[in-house]
Amino acid sequence: MATYRWDELKARHRQVRQMLLRSGSLKRLPRTRPRDPDEEALLIQIAVQRIRRARADGRLTRCGDRRWRLRFDKSLHQGVQ
Amino acid sequence: MSLEERLRAASSELEKKLLIVGELTRRLSAEGIQPIIVGGTAVEIYSSGDYQSHDVDLVVPQRERAVRELQVMGFEPMGRLFYHPHWEVVLEIPDVALAGDSGRVNTIEIDGYQVHCIGLEDLIIDRLNAAVHWGSREDRRWAETLLRAYRGELDMTYLRQRAQQEEVLTALEELWQVVQSDGDLPLG
Numbered sequence: 001m002a003t004y005r006w007d008e009l010k011a012r013h014r015q016v017r018q019m020l021l022r023s024g025s026l027k028r029l030p031r032t033r034p035r036d037p038d039e040e041a042l043l044i045q046i047a048v049q050r051i052r053r054a055r056a057d058g059r060l061t062r063c064g065d066r067r068w069r070l071r072f073d074k075s076l077h078q079g080v081q
Numbered sequence: 082m083s084l085e086e087r088l089r090a091a092s093s094e095l096e097k098k099l100l101i102v103g104e105l106t107r108r109l110s111a112e113g114i115q116p117i118i119v120g121g122t123a124v125e126i127y128s129s130g131d132y133q134s135h136d137v138d139l140v141v142p143q144r145e146r147a148v149r150e151l152q153v154m155g156f157e158p159m160g161r162l163f164y165h166p167h168w169e170v171v172l173e174i175p176d177v178a179l180a181g182d183s184g185r186v187n188t189i190e191i192d193g194y195q196v197h198c199i200g201l202e203d204l205i206i207d208r209l210n211a212a213v214h215w216g217s218r219e220d221r222r223w224a225e226t227l228l229r230a231y232r233g234e235l236d237m238t239y240l241r242q243r244a245q246q247e248e249v250l251t252a253l254e255e256l257w258q259v260v261q262s263d264g265d266l267p268l269g
Contacts, residue, residue: 014169021135021171022164034218044226047131051230054129062234068198069190070126072096 087192088168095130096191098122098137101154101170103194108150109141116141117179117186118198119207124223126189126198127231132223136162136171140179140199147174180207181243201231202240209249209256221252228260 035043054060061069082090084104091097099122106116118126121134141147148163151172156163163172179186181203189196199207205227212221228235237257244250 018166018169021169022159035222040218040222044222044229047128047223047226048229050131051128051226060127060129063190066185066187066200067190068126068187070099070129072092072192 093130094133095122095125097168098170099126099189099191099196100194101165101168101172102137102139102196103191105139105147105150105154106196107194108154109143109147112143112146114141114143114146115186115197116147117183118196119176119179119204123199123204124208124227127201127204127227128223136173139172139174140176141174142177144174144177179203182239185239201227201234202236202243205235205240205253206243206247206249209244209252210247213249213252221256224252225256225260228256229263232260 051060055062059071059073061071063069084100087100088097091100102116102118109116117140118137119140120138121132122137124132125134139147148158151163152158154165155167156165156172161173161175163174164170165172179199181199185200185203187198187200189198205224208220208224208227210220211217212224240253241250244253
């Protein structure tokens with residue numbers, strides 16, 4: 001079994017991503033294979049729950065008729081760079 | 082904290098993209114120019130990051146001025162796209178006119194910056210357009226997700242009017258019926 005170092009894999013992933021971003025290949029492509037209806041319903045349910053949770057936690061707040069606030073929880077993630 | 086420091090501390094790609102658009106918005110605001118986030122990044126905002134988009138689509142009426150500012154910020158033109166090699170972010174200005182009501186554009190505050198984002202109703206119409214005219218099931222799913230998550234807050238009169246204009250009213254009514262008949266989904 002081949003052994004990879006996590007740092008090397010991350011660096012390789014980053015190189016590929018840079019290449020794809022430059023070429024515009026990461027633009028949205030239509031999905032050709034339809035999802036299973038149960039999977040689709042579950043994905044909708046999960047997304048709706050996450051939106052409701054974000055609003056309940058104050059990460060996504062409507063603070064006026066046309067004003068919203070987005071708060072990112074730094075403690076949950078590491079930097080992206 | 083400088084933009085570079087903020088970007089290094091960003092907790093997600095969405096935060097990073099919004100900080101960059103926030104900086105562009107700040108630079109153009111003195112001239113009364115307001116970039117508006119549309120497309121997948123708008124879905125990311127309203128889904129609090131659940132949807133993932135790799136690039137940022139902006140509508141800017143004064144496209145040439147925005148392009149100049151993007152280049153000052155270090156973006157390189159790559160065909161119709163603008164790529165920042167250091168920040169690894171891709172921007173596109175696919176249109177100069179908003180497909181929707183500019184009076185319904187929302188202002189999003191993020192960490193001292195402001196960005197402007199297409200209104201929820203117009204975003205739902207955008208997803209329905211892709212669902213109906215391109216046959217995209219993924220976009221249909223996101224239209225339904227947004228309808229469910231925000232159903233008590235949507236202007237259904239406006240949504241129906243726009244859907245009729247775009248010839249997606251049947252699809253909207255079908256989804257709306259499903260959303261209404263299911264009741265509230267249980268919270269996990």
